[in-house]
Amino acid sequence: MSVGIRLQYPPFTRLAGSSVSGGDVSPPVHDAAFAISRLSAEFTDRTIEAHFSHHLLPQTKEQLRTTLLFCAAVYLVFAITDVLALGLSPLSLMLFGCRAAVAVVAVASCVTNHLHPHSVGRVYLTASVTEIVGMLAFAPIVLARPAELSWHAMSMGLMVLVVYLYIPNRLLYALAIGVISTLVFIAVALVTGRLTGQEQLTMVMLLSLANCFGFIAARRYNIIRREEFRVQSVLKNLSERDPLTGCHNRRYLQQELLNMELSRARRFRLSVAVIACDIDYFKSVNDTYGHAAGDRVLVAFATLLRGMIRENVDNLIRFGGEEFLLVLPETDLAGAVHLAERMRAALSTMTTETTPGKSVGVTASFGVTSVNFANVAARFPQEAVIELADQLLYAAKRDGRNTVKALEFYGRPGLHVASRAVG
Numbered sequence: 001m002s003v004g005i006r007l008q009y010p011p012f013t014r015l016a017g018s019s020v021s022g023g024d025v026s027p028p029v030h031d032a033a034f035a036i037s038r039l040s041a042e043f044t045d046r047t048i049e050a051h052f053s054h055h056l057l058p059q060t061k062e063q064l065r066t067t068l069l070f071c072a073a074v075y076l077v078f079a080i081t082d083v084l085a086l087g088l089s090p091l092s093l094m095l096f097g098c099r100a101a102v103a104v105v106a107v108a109s110c111v112t113n114h115l116h117p118h119s120v121g122r123v124y125l126t127a128s129v130t131e132i133v134g135m136l137a138f139a140p141i142v143l144a145r146p147a148e149l150s151w152h153a154m155s156m157g158l159m160v161l162v163v164y165l166y167i168p169n170r171l172l173y174a175l176a177i178g179v180i181s182t183l184v185f186i187a188v189a190l191v192t193g194r195l196t197g198q199e200q201l202t203m204v205m206l207l208s209l210a211n212c213f214g215f216i217a218a219r220r221y222n223i224i225r226r227e228e229f230r231v232q233s234v235l236k237n238l239s240e241r242d243p244l245t246g247c248h249n250r251r252y253l254q255q256e257l258l259n260m261e262l263s264r265a266r267r268f269r270l271s272v273a274v275i276a277c278d279i280d281y282f283k284s285v286n287d288t289y290g291h292a293a294g295d296r297v298l299v300a301f302a303t304l305l306r307g308m309i310r311e312n313v314d315n316l317i318r319f320g321g322e323e324f325l326l327v328l329p330e331t332d333l334a335g336a337v338h339l340a341e342r343m344r345a346a347l348s349t350m351t352t353e354t355t356p357g358k359s360v361g362v363t364a365s366f367g368v369t370s371v372n373f374a375n376v377a378a379r380f381p382q383e384a385v386i387e388l389a390d391q392l393l394y395a396a397k398r399d400g401r402n403t404v405k406a407l408e409f410y411g412r413p414g415l416h417v418a419s420r421a422v423g
């Protein structure tokens with residue numbers, strides 16, 4: 001059975017660390033899934049890369065804003081050097097226009113990202129556009145002040161490092177922008193014909209080194225960030241999942257899921273259903289066929305349940321031992337009872353191979369409850385819903401097992417009036 005990690009985001013920001021309703025979204029957690037491309041320094045699995053990017057989005061946007069505004073300010077401040085070189089002339093005014101264009105694009109990028117808080121693509125697009133405009137605006141400065149070519153080469157080297165290391169962008173975009181602008185700069189420098197052959201060689205070598213060091217350092221940084229994310233995801237997975245069945249565990253239910261689903265249902269005045277189910281006479285399976293066979297039955301039961309719930313919506317939790325719990329958002333009592341009855345019937349016809357050639361069939365009992373927040377205004381302890389489902393499960397056990405018991409939850413003890421037994 002593949003074990004998964006829960007990585008989710010609102011509406012696209014559920015990550016290793018935060019979550020919103022979304023059921024068992026479970027990218028595999030084995031190492032191959034976290035493979036990192038040596039060239040792009042990104043996860044080769046696009047889904048995991050998307051989770052990673054969304055996980056870091058708030059920090060990335062913050063970094064981008066700070067860096068772009070700082071670079072825009074530096075670009076404008078360096079207009080002083082134009083005035084010192086060219087005086088207050090139409091040419092220096094034109095260069096100021098180029099510098100102002102960079103500042104305007106940088107500010108527009110920050111505003112765009114502010115208006116689209118969940119878009120990773122826009123962050124990279126605005127970073128790239130600002131970098132390209134910054135590099136383009138540098139060309140007229142170089143052409144207008146050819147006597148300072150060595151200084152311009154130094155500035156170019158610094159700009160390349162900024163592109164690789166300080167402006168958050170995809171590594172391959174930074175590489176393309178860094179290399180192409182370096183080549184264009186070298187071409188412009190050679191066209192001006194102000195440098196000796198030795199100076200030209202030195203300039204080409206230094207700018208190549210700036211690109212190499214920038215790329216290597218950025219690649220290293222990108223890989224380290226992703227390694228951190230991998231470890232974080234694996235640890236989170238270990239702490240939230242049952243290793244035998246791959247289901248979420250009780251800890252996850254109590255610390256995250258239940259509160260999240262009940263709060264959401266309360267906010268939007270929706271129904272949430274909970275089904276508690278437990279394999280009947282499971283001890284005798286262990287006693288008769290051995291613990292390993294019992295494990296196989298548990299895994300088969302979890303697989304059956306998982307196959308019958310809505311992917312990315314419902315949640316399956318191993319509540320303990322041979323007891324499982326299903327949390328079903330936007331589901332009323334009738335819908336949950338119908339599902340529980342289908343599960344009960346499916347299990348009663350299923351067998352699991354315990355040893356080669358030998359199979360065992362089991363049944364299960366179900367306790368079903370649902371709370372409709374359109375009718376329930378009063379606050380109640382979140383565990384109360386689970387407790388009711390559990391009580392109903394044990395009522396089903398007392399009633400002979402292989403049966404479903406259901407009751408609407410009205411939020412207060414003594415008001416569970418809509419009782420219904422099925423099976």
Ligand SMILES: Nc1nc2c(ncn2[C@@H]2O[C@H](COP(=O)(O)OP(=O)(O)OP(=O)(O)O)[C@@H](O)[C@H]2O)c(=O)[nH]1
Pocket residue numbers: 244278279280281282283284286290291292293294295298320321322397401
């Ligand atoms: N193989 C296996 N057995 C487990 C696991 N966790 C709990 N059990 C066993 O599950 C059995 C539960 O037994 P009981 O609580 O008596 O329940 P039951 O026999 O299913 O009886 P009812 O629930 O009343 O129908 C115990 O024998 C536990 O050892 C597990 O991970 N693997």
